[in-house]
Amino acid sequence: MRLPLTSRPVYGYLTALLACGIITLINILLTDYFELANIVLLYLFGVFLIAWGYGRGPASVAAVISVGLLDFFFVSPRFSFAVGDLQYLLTFSVMLAVGLLTAHLTAKLHHQARLASNSEAQTQRLYELARALAGAISLPQVSTALNHYLAGSTYTASLHLLDKHDHLGEVSTDYINMQLARTAFESGEVIHSELEADRGVSQVYIPLKAPMRIRGVMLLTGRNIRLNPTQPEREVLVTVASLIAIAVERLHFIEVAHQTQLQVVTERLRSSILAALSHDIRTPLTSLVGLADSLVLSKETMSDFSRSTAVVIRDQAKAMSHLLGNLLDMARLHAGNVRLRQEWQLYEDVIASSLQLLKPSLAAHTIKVHLEPGLPLVQFDAVLLERVVCNLVENAAKYAPATTVIEVRAYTTPSHACVSVRDQGPGFPSDKMTRVFEMFVRGTSESSTAGVGLGLAICKAIIEAHQGFIGAENCAGGGGCISFGLPRGTPPRIEPEVIG
Amino acid sequence: MAHDTSILVIEDDPPIRRFIKASLEQEHYRVFEADNAKRGLSEAATRKPALLILDLGLPDMDGIELIAELRHWSAMPILILSARTDEQDKIAALDSGADDYLIKPFGVGELLARVRALIRRHPAAPDGAPQVQFGEVCVDFINRSISRAGNPVHLTPIEYRLLSVLVTHPGKVMTQRQLLREVWGPQHGDDGHYLRIYVRRLRQKLEIDPAQPLHFLTETGVGYRFKL
Numbered sequence: 001m002r003l004p005l006t007s008r009p010v011y012g013y014l015t016a017l018l019a020c021g022i023i024t025l026i027n028i029l030l031t032d033y034f035e036l037a038n039i040v041l042l043y044l045f046g047v048f049l050i051a052w053g054y055g056r057g058p059a060s061v062a063a064v065i066s067v068g069l070l071d072f073f074f075v076s077p078r079f080s081f082a083v084g085d086l087q088y089l090l091t092f093s094v095m096l097a098v099g100l101l102t103a104h105l106t107a108k109l110h111h112q113a114r115l116a117s118n119s120e121a122q123t124q125r126l127y128e129l130a131r132a133l134a135g136a137i138s139l140p141q142v143s144t145a146l147n148h149y150l151a152g153s154t155y156t157a158s159l160h161l162l163d164k165h166d167h168l169g170e171v172s173t174d175y176i177n178m179q180l181a182r183t184a185f186e187s188g189e190v191i192h193s194e195l196e197a198d199r200g201v202s203q204v205y206i207p208l209k210a211p212m213r214i215r216g217v218m219l220l221t222g223r224n225i226r227l228n229p230t231q232p233e234r235e236v237l238v239t240v241a242s243l244i245a246i247a248v249e250r251l252h253f254i255e256v257a258h259q260t261q262l263q264v265v266t267e268r269l270r271s272s273i274l275a276a277l278s279h280d281i282r283t284p285l286t287s288l289v290g291l292a293d294s295l296v297l298s299k300e301t302m303s304d305f306s307r308s309t310a311v312v313i314r315d316q317a318k319a320m321s322h323l324l325g326n327l328l329d330m331a332r333l334h335a336g337n338v339r340l341r342q343e344w345q346l347y348e349d350v351i352a353s354s355l356q357l358l359k360p361s362l363a364a365h366t367i368k369v370h371l372e373p374g375l376p377l378v379q380f381d382a383v384l385l386e387r388v389v390c391n392l393v394e395n396a397a398k399y400a401p402a403t404t405v406i407e408v409r410a411y412t413t414p415s416h417a418c419v420s421v422r423d424q425g426p427g428f429p430s431d432k433m434t435r436v437f438e439m440f441v442r443g444t445s446e447s448s449t450a451g452v453g454l455g456l457a458i459c460k461a462i463i464e465a466h467q468g469f470i471g472a473e474n475c476a477g478g479g480g481c482i483s484f485g486l487p488r489g490t491p492p493r494i495e496p497e498v499i500g
Numbered sequence: 501m502a503h504d505t506s507i508l509v510i511e512d513d514p515p516i517r518r519f520i521k522a523s524l525e526q527e528h529y530r531v532f533e534a535d536n537a538k539r540g541l542s543e544a545a546t547r548k549p550a551l552l553i554l555d556l557g558l559p560d561m562d563g564i565e566l567i568a569e570l571r572h573w574s575a576m577p578i579l580i581l582s583a584r585t586d587e588q589d590k591i592a593a594l595d596s597g598a599d600d601y602l603i604k605p606f607g608v609g610e611l612l613a614r615v616r617a618l619i620r621r622h623p624a625a626p627d628g629a630p631q632v633q634f635g636e637v638c639v640d641f642i643n644r645s646i647s648r649a650g651n652p653v654h655l656t657p658i659e660y661r662l663l664s665v666l667v668t669h670p671g672k673v674m675t676q677r678q679l680l681r682e683v684w685g686p687q688h689g690d691d692g693h694y695l696r697i698y699v700r701r702l703r704q705k706l707e708i709d710p711a712q713p714l715h716f717l718t719e720t721g722v723g724y725r726f727k728l
Contacts (some may be wrong), residue, residue, distance in 0.1 A: 279557065282583055286605040287515030293608040294523045314607070321605050341721070344693040346700060348711060353718040369711035377693050383587060383721035494697050497656050 012054030016062040019046045024069045031074065039074055040095055043067075047099040051106035059107060063099025067092050122236060125149060129240065133247040137254075142247050146218075149240065154222050161208070161216035161248060168216065180205050181217045188214060190234060206237055208245035215248045270335060278328050285324070288317040326454040329387065333461040340384065340465060344377040344491055347410040347419055354389040355408075361394065364402035370409040377491035378417045384462045391455040392421040392482050400425030400479065416468070416485030423481075427474035436472050459484070505619060506530040508549040510540035510566075511581065512559055520553060523608040524615065537561030544570060550619050554598070556582045556589050564592045571597040577618040581606075591722055594675045601673065617671040632667050634715050634728050637706050639667055646706075653705050658683060662698050663706075666716065666726035675723040699724055 023046045027039045043066035051059035068081070071092065076084045083089060132145035139161070146157050160181055162168060168185050177193065184191040184205035191205040204220040218241045292314035296307060332338055348371050355367060389408075396406045400423035407422040428436055437460040438453075456472075463470040463484045470484035507529045511517045514535070521531045532547050534540035537558045544552060552570070556563035567578060578598040582590045590601050600614050632639045636649040644660065646653045655663060661683045666674065679695055680688045688694070699718075703710040717725045 278583060282604050283513050283516065287513065287519055289605040289607060290516060290519035290523070290611075294519050294526070297523070297526075297608050299526060318605065318607075344696075346696050348700065349696060349718040350720060352711065352713055353720045355712060356717060367712070369709075371711050377696070381721075386720040492693055494694060497658050 012050070012058035013061055015054060016050045016058035017065065019050055020062055020065045020069055023066070024073055028073060036074060036091075040070065040091065043070060044095065044099055044102065048102050048106055051103040052110055055111070056103050056107035059103030060100055063096055063103055066099060067096050070095065126236075126239060126243070130243050133243055136247055136251070139248070139251060142244060142251070145247075146240075146244060155220045158219045158221070159208070159216060159244065159248075160219060176219055177203070181219065184217050185214055190238065204237065206241040208241050208248060210242075210245035210249035212249060215245050215252065218244060267335075274328055274331060278324070281324055282321065285317055285321045289314055289321065292317060323454075326458060329458050330454055330461070333458065333465065338384070338465055340381040342379045342381055342466075344379050345382050346377060347371075347375055347417065350382055350385050350389055351408055351410060351419070354386050354393060357386075358390060358393055358397070362397055362406070365397050365400065366403070366405045367393075368405055368407045370407065370411075372411045375410055376412065376417060376488060378486050379489055379491075380466055380486055381462075384465070388459045388462050388484065389419065389421075391459050392419075395455050395482075396421050396423035396425065396480070399423065404479075412488065413485065415488060417488050418483055418485035420481055420483035422475060422479060424479040427478060427480040428472050430474070433472055433474075437470065456482075504530050505551075506532060506547055506549040507551045507553060507615065508532045508534065508540065508543050508547060509553045510534045510537065510543075510558065511553070511555040512536060512557075513555070516555075516581075519608075520611065523611060527612060527615075529615075537563075537566045541566065541569065544574065544576070548574075549576060551615060552576055552578045553615075554578055554580050556580055556593060564589065564596050567593055567596045567598055579614055579618055587721055591675055594673055594722065595677055599672045620671075632728075634667075635706075635708060637715075639663065648706060655702075655705065659698060659701055659705075662695075663702055666702075666724065670726050670728045673719050673722060673725045677723075679723060695724075 020043075023042055027034065027042060031039070047059050047062045047066060050062045071081055071083065071088070072079060075088050129145055129149040132148065133142060136142045136145060139159075143159060146159070150157050158176070160168065160176065168182055180191050180193055180203075183189075184207045188207050188209060190207070193203045193205065202222050204222075206218045206220065208215045208218055220237065292310045295302070295310035296314060351369060351371075355362070355369070393406060393408065400406060404424035406424075407420075409420045409422070411418055411420075437456050459482075460470050463486070466486050468484055468486040470482065472480065472482045475481050507524055509517055509520050509524075509531060511520065511533075512535050517533055517535070521533060524531050532543050532549060534543045537560050540552075540554070540558075543549075554563055554566065558566070563580065567580075570576075570578070577600075580590065580593050580598045580601045581604060582593070582601055583604050594601065599618055602610060602614060630640065630642050632641070637653075638647050640646070641664065646655055646660075646663070662679065665679060665682045676692050676695055677689050680691060683698075684691065684694060699716055700710070703713050703716050707713045707715065715727050717727055719725050
């Protein structure tokens with residue numbers, strides 16, 4: 001920013017002396033033709049010019065010297081400061097008064113004119129900055145606009161903005177003092193620093209106040225000058241900073257909107273891919289399962305081999321559909337945007353429906369269900385929780401030998417409502433106890449038991465989406481046990497029935 | 501056993517249609533086919549089938565719309581076929597009047613069981629029947645009395661209403677919303693927890709093993725189904 005230009009004052013005084021000399025010379029040359037009144041006027045004209053050109057100080061000096069010179073050269077007795085006629089004292093006084101007054105008024109007028117034109121230039125430049133910022137579509141353009149604005153001034157500016165996480169990050173440049181920058185950022189005040197003054201550097205930290213929040217700090221560095229802005233200058237600087245801040249905030253929200261849009265598009269793409277995949281694979285699988293099954297149940301005569309082949313085709317197609325279901329579930333859960341349809345429900349409903357669903361594959365085992373009396377309502381997504389219970393029971397049935405007992409238990413602890421599934425199988429290998437919930441980890445690798453080890457990983461993902469816990473252990477009497485618990489929360493009250 | 505009960509299948513995938521048709525014809529049903537909703541609706545109007553099997557994912561019309569339209573002029577039972585992923589569509593279809601659903605992929609056995617249950621129920625809905633018997637339980641609608649293995653069972657008025665709504669729709673999947681509306685009234689559409697607590701009470705009073713019920717079955721995420 002350019003400050004009002006003030007010429008070196010000593011030139012003004014020298015010029016004042018010179019002007020007085022020249023006027024005196026002219027007057028001496030013309031003294032035979034001029035009345036004293038005209039000589040006085042010529043001096044006053046000189047004072048006026050000095051006041052216009054150099055301000056009040058030199059003009060006042062010129063006024064005093066003019067009076068002295070008038071007295072010395074032109075008032076009889078000439079070439080002496082003595083005054084013959086007392087009325088000249090009045091002339092001198094009036095001349096001095098008029099001179100000083102002229103000096104004062106002219107200088108003031110001139111100063112105001114200069115200020116006005118200066119602030120007009122200022123406004124013009126701010127306007128240009130604002131226009132440049134309004135068109136800026138990237139941060140470098142904002143910096144360019146700022147630098148363009150400051151071009152020709154004695155400052156350089158740098159912007160220190162919030163990072164992605166809305167923090168004022170550390171920067172390791174020579175000239176930024178992070179502590180001052182942070183103070184300016186946190187207090188919202190302009191901070192002036194002369195800490196580096198001995199190196200000829202002084203700095204001003206101005207917070208970038210945007211409508212929503214402070215978006216960073218603008219650092220002005222002045223080299224080889226003292227940078228101590230006066231109040232009006234400070235106001236201009238704060239205005240510049242707020243223009244910058246608004247531009248930065250606008251860019252921030254453009255970025256946010258862009259990101260959101262990108263996310264929405266990605267999300268839509270992902271779920272439409274999943275839906276299409278699910279539909280396109282499931283449709284042929286449905287006809288495969290159905291057609292193979294109609295062969296199995298066909299009343300036409302068929303060789304045993306053909307019929308048993310049809311059974312294998314049907315079962316494999318079913319297994320494949322099951323696997324597809326697991327993979328799609330996992331993809332959906334891993335995308336991290338499963339919308340839980342949480343309602344207050346009872347574990348016994350989910351346990352009963354899971355056992356109902358699995359009935360055909362549980363025929364070889366004895367299922368025992370223990371429900372603690374008066375189980376509370378728990379908030380969960382029933383469809384997802386049914387997946388969990390199904391996977392756990394299915395898993396138990398897969399690994400535990402036939403005719404053994406699978407025990408499903410629902411109970412409460414003070415903080416959680418829990419379900420455990422216990423089998424009499426081989427249990428979990430002790431080295432894999434914590435890893436059984438990872439994807440593609442199986443108790444016994446390469447075994448003939450079907451599955452890829454997604455079941456428990458899905459359980460874990462679902463339970464964690466409900467803010468619950470899930471864990472595996474081996475029971476004292478042998479066999480594995482997996483239990484999960486969901487926070488009990490505060491179930492809604494069931495109003496007792498009014499029997500009228 | 502030659503009977504000419506006719507069934508209309510609206511499904512756009514030819515192989516699935518083929519196996520459904522084959523399985524049903526083996527059971528001596530007459531099967532009509534349609535591969536889109538428009539044809540399906542006109543077939544339903546002309547053939548007046550005893551059952552409609554409807555795929556929810558039709559190319560030309562939303563299955564739910566089709567059900568709503570059909571329900572203007574027909575009470576024929578509707579069995580919907582849906583993928584597991586469109587849970588909400590399934591509920592909407594049941595709410596708008598479908599009777600039961602099958603999740604793809606399904607076997608012939610499941611299909612036939614559902615078809616049989618739906619066809620058996622409908623011509624002789626036990627609406628007027630004075631008594632219904634299931635397991636050890638006998639419900640006498642005239643005297644509003646329930647007995648279990650000969651011993652009287654006391655039900656509260658709401659329990660009784662819930663029981664009669666379920667029992668008069670055997671085999672039909674009743675959505676949570678339908679049950680709440682019929683038993684508690686239209687303003688209780690979101691009080692699902694009441695429904696669950698009352699079903700628990702019915703199971704405790706009427707099921708042999710309430711933990712593994714045989715008659716009051718949960719349709720997870722959808723509602724309940726009463727099975728004779």
